[in-house]
Amino acid sequence: xxxxxxxxxxxxxxxxxxxxxxxxxxxxxxxxxxxxxxxxxxxxxxxxxxxxxxxxxxxxxxxxxxxxxxxxxxxxxxxxxxxxxxxxxxxxxxxxxxxxxxxxxxxxxxxxxxxxxxxxxxxxxxxxxxxxxxxxxxxxxxxxxxxxxxxxxxxxxxxxxxxxxxxxxxxxxxxxxxxxxxxxxxxxxxxxxxxxxxxxxxxxxxxxxxxxxxxxxxxxxxxx
Amino acid sequence: xxxxxxxxxxxxxxxxxxxxxxxxxxxxxxxxxxxxxxxxxxxxxxxxxxxxxxxxxxxxxxxxxxxxxxxxxxxxxxxxxxxxxxxxxxxxxxxxxxxxxxxxxxxxxxxxxxxxxxxxxxxxxxxxxxxxxxxxxxxxxxxxxxxxxxxxxxxxxxxxxxxxxxxxxxxxxxxxxxxxxxxxxxxxxxxxxxxxxxxxxxxxxxxxxxxxxxxxxxxxxxxx
DNA sequence: CGATTTCCTTGATATTTATCAAGAACTTCA
DNA sequence: TGAAGTTCTTGATAAATATCAAGGAAATCG
Numbered sequence: 460x461x462x463x464x465x466x467x468x469x470x471x472x473x474x475x476x477x478x479x480x481x482x483x484x485x486x487x488x489x490x491x492x493x494x495x496x497x498x499x500x501x502x503x504x505x506x507x508x509x510x511x512x513x514x515x516x517x518x519x520x521x522x523x524x525x526x527x528x529x530x531x532x533x534x535x536x537x538x539x540x541x542x543x544x545x546x547x548x549x550x551x552x553x554x555x556x557x558x559x560x561x562x563x564x565x566x567x568x569x570x571x572x573x574x575x576x577x578x579x580x581x582x583x584x585x586x587x588x589x590x591x592x593x594x595x596x597x598x599x600x601x602x603x604x605x606x607x608x609x610x611x612x613x614x615x616x617x618x619x620x621x622x623x624x625x626x627x628x629x630x631x632x633x634x635x636x637x638x639x640x641x642x643x644x645x646x647x648x649x650x651x652x653x654x655x656x657x658x659x660x661x662x663x664x665x666x667x668x669x670x671x672x673x674x675x676x677x678x679x680x681x682x683x
Numbered sequence: 684x685x686x687x688x689x690x691x692x693x694x695x696x697x698x699x700x701x702x703x704x705x706x707x708x709x710x711x712x713x714x715x716x717x718x719x720x721x722x723x724x725x726x727x728x729x730x731x732x733x734x735x736x737x738x739x740x741x742x743x744x745x746x747x748x749x750x751x752x753x754x755x756x757x758x759x760x761x762x763x764x765x766x767x768x769x770x771x772x773x774x775x776x777x778x779x780x781x782x783x784x785x786x787x788x789x790x791x792x793x794x795x796x797x798x799x800x801x802x803x804x805x806x807x808x809x810x811x812x813x814x815x816x817x818x819x820x821x822x823x824x825x826x827x828x829x830x831x832x833x834x835x836x837x838x839x840x841x842x843x844x845x846x847x848x849x850x851x852x853x854x855x856x857x858x859x860x861x862x863x864x865x866x867x868x869x870x871x872x873x874x875x876x877x878x879x880x881x882x883x884x885x886x887x888x889x890x891x892x893x894x895x896x897x898x899x900x901x902x903x904x905x906x907x
Numbered sequence: 908c909g910a911t912t913t914c915c916t917t918g919a920t921a922t923t924t925a926t927c928a929a930g931a932a933c934t935t936c937a
Numbered sequence: 938t939g940a941a942g943t944t945c946t947t948g949a950t951a952a953a954t955a956t957c958a959a960g961g962a963a964a965t966c967g
Contacts, residue, residue, distance in 0.1 A: 521824070523825075523828075529828045529829070531824065543817065546807075546810045546811050547811045552821045576803045576806055579801070582800055586810065586813065587770050589770075589810065589813040589814070589817070590767050590771045591771055592817055593767065593813070593816055594767065594771075594773070596817060596820035596824065599824055600753070600755065600823055600827065601747075603824065604745075604747075604753045604866045605747040605753070642828045
């Protein structure tokens with residue numbers, strides 16, 4: 460548990476609590492282990508909670524009635540997740556699913572919100588965090604509106620290689636996974652991947668992707 | 684000025700201030716008249732301010748390097764607008780433009796933020812407001828990802844007719860305006876409009892649109 | 908290891924959407 | 938009123954993207 464205190468003191472928003480408050484928070488936390496593929500909450504259901512992700516990976520997904528899905532965002536270890544329900548009593552806008560086995564600490568949201576509101580540093584950090592989320596969503600909108608599929612894929616790949624020392628990465632996402640992240644279809648993504656290879660940007664094989672010309676990819680983003 | 688106090692007491696977020704605080708706010712406010720087409724702030728520029736729209740209409744627009752534009756949202760009279768910059772010191776994510784002559788009251792953001800943080804009701808209202816914005820953005824994303832152009836246009840039209848007693852409205856938006864609101868092109872919108880007419884949903888002429896079958900349009904939304 | 912399943916790849920084809928072009932209808936304004 | 942500028946409308950065409958289908962490669966699992 461001391462471990463958790465330490466981690467919280469380095470996490471956005473949580474870091475702004477006083478040490479004492481963090482101690483209290485640690486006491487109130489419930490540790491949960493989420494199996495890969497399990498659902499934390501469903502789109503539309505209320506979920507007035509707060510989460511700290513100790514390890515693993517979550518994704519927020521919106522689905523259409525006829526089965527299409529789109530991955531709005533992913534949440535990595537070391538970050539907090541505040542349920543929308545907490546702030547406006549409405550259902551969650553997306554389904555949250557564990558991409559891999561994930562360990563989280565969960566709070567009853569109103570308990571922690573109580574703390575947060577009393578501490579203006581925390582409040583400001585929360586507002587700041589929320590603002591950044593809005594920016595992210597607007598960026599998604601920008602990409603959907605102005606970038607063709609190739610541009611969106613280029614961006615996805617570049618992001619993949621951020622803080623990656625080696626120019627080669629394992630293909631840990633299936634084509635379908637990628638499709639659901641950039642609103643396209645697996646076949647199209649496959650083709651564009653090899654198109655990128657033909658352009659000399661990447662080397663692609665079944666298991667790996669090797670970055671050959673980052674600048675080339677980045678140019679695709681600019682011109683949309 | 685008493686007028687302003689009264690209006691603020693009925694506006695989201697502002698209503699949560701104490702009467703005394705609102706008095707103070709009223710003193711700090713600067714009244715501005717924005718001519719139709721004038722720009723309040725540019726995408727990318729810092730803008731750490733707060734706005735109350737007394738009359739008129741603003742729109743938030745994102746633009747691509749090659750001239751495309753997309754209207755992210757519009758802001759009507761009676762609502763407040765809080766600059767993103769205020770919360771994270773970054774540039775604004777969109778350009779804010781007056782759609783028509785608009786009268787606003789503007790504050791130096793940090794002054795008002797000071798108040799807001801000290802009053803937990805206001806803080807909660809702000810977080811709530813911010814949460815709703817995120818929901819709106821996600822809805823936009825949903826529509827861009829899952830609805831074809833016809834579906835997005837149908838939604839735009841239905842929204843147009845919300846709180847409209849008459850089934851006929853003036854076409855106050857040009858085709859280009861609409862195009863920039865649903866990420867399409869004027870020609871395509873024109874065609875779909877007449878398509879809707881052929882399907883019996885609307886009657887269209889150069890100056891007006893008459894709603895004939897609301898349910899028909901709404902069905903388009905469901906199935907995407 | 909063999910069987911089954913999932914995933915990748917590619918060709919052929921269909922669908923959706925955008926673009927270009929040109930004329931008609933309307934507005935504005937001198 | 939008439940000239941200039943917008944906006945609308947429609948046809949023809951092009952581009953982007955999705956879908957369908959099928960074979961092959963890899964992974965999984967009993």
